[in-house]
Amino acid sequence: MLRPARDEDLDAMRAWRNHDEVRRVSLTQHVITPEEHVGWWERTKVDPTREVLIYERDGLPSGVVTFFDIEDGKAWWGYYLDNAGLEERGAMFPAWISIQREAVKYARDVLGLTQLDGETLASNASAVDFNSRQGFVEVERYPREVGGATIEVIHSRKIFEGK
Template sequence: MLRPATDDDLDAMHAWRNQPPNREVSINSHEITPGEHAAWWSRTRTDPSRQVLIYERDGVPSGVVNFFDLSAAGPGRTGSWGFFLDTAGLGERGETLPAWLEVMREAADHAFDTLGLDELTGEVLADNVVVRQMNRRFRFVEGEPESREADGRTITVIPISLKRENRRRRQPQ
């Protein structure tokens, strides 16, 4: 289940984002300071082009889905997204893979059915082979790789996109 993030979620979001497995696959891989996190939340929570949701698995807060660059209503509506999970908590419960599949499914449903997007975009590090495979499973298409400097390192970033008509739909049970 996805629900809007609130001020009460700030500490958990900050802790999850700084977990090493999440930092290792992020464009900005440095440890986020409490001040950086508070400034981000202050800008984000009132920005109409953004939406931050908490992913709950069996009633337990377990991750963050971040939608941004949401375009205004109308044809060709687009937005970008990213997510990260509580890798430590889900790992302890043996729920990492099912949670990963579920959050991706729920985020795509939210993007297209709730936000009304026609296209969902994002980015993935080129060396993050597992995420790239999962993205393909969900029918995201990769664009041309791009080299970038981030946190004092050169990284290769691949843009991804998923159009509404190409999305994988849940099968009726």
């Protein structure tokens, strides 16, 4: 289930985002400070081109989905999970599948998008493969500085048919 993020979710969202495995596959890999996170949240929650959702699994907050640059039926997106909590519950893999499917459905059915774009580190082979199986098509590959190194990033896109 996806629901809008609230102020009381802020500490959990930052803790999940700062998990070593989440940072390792993210485009920004530094540890996010409380001040940085609060600043992002204050800007984000009043920005009409952004939407942040909490993914719940078995009634527990378990991840975050962000949609940004929402305009004219198009948007970019990203997501991350509560790796520590889901691993402890033995639910990491099903949550990973579920959060993406729910987010894509939300993008199409609730936001009414015709196009959804995302970026994935080329080295994150499992995410690249899963995106492909979910109908995302590679648009381009390009070098980008991430974590102090230049790495390859894949820009992929899903077009919602019938929109």
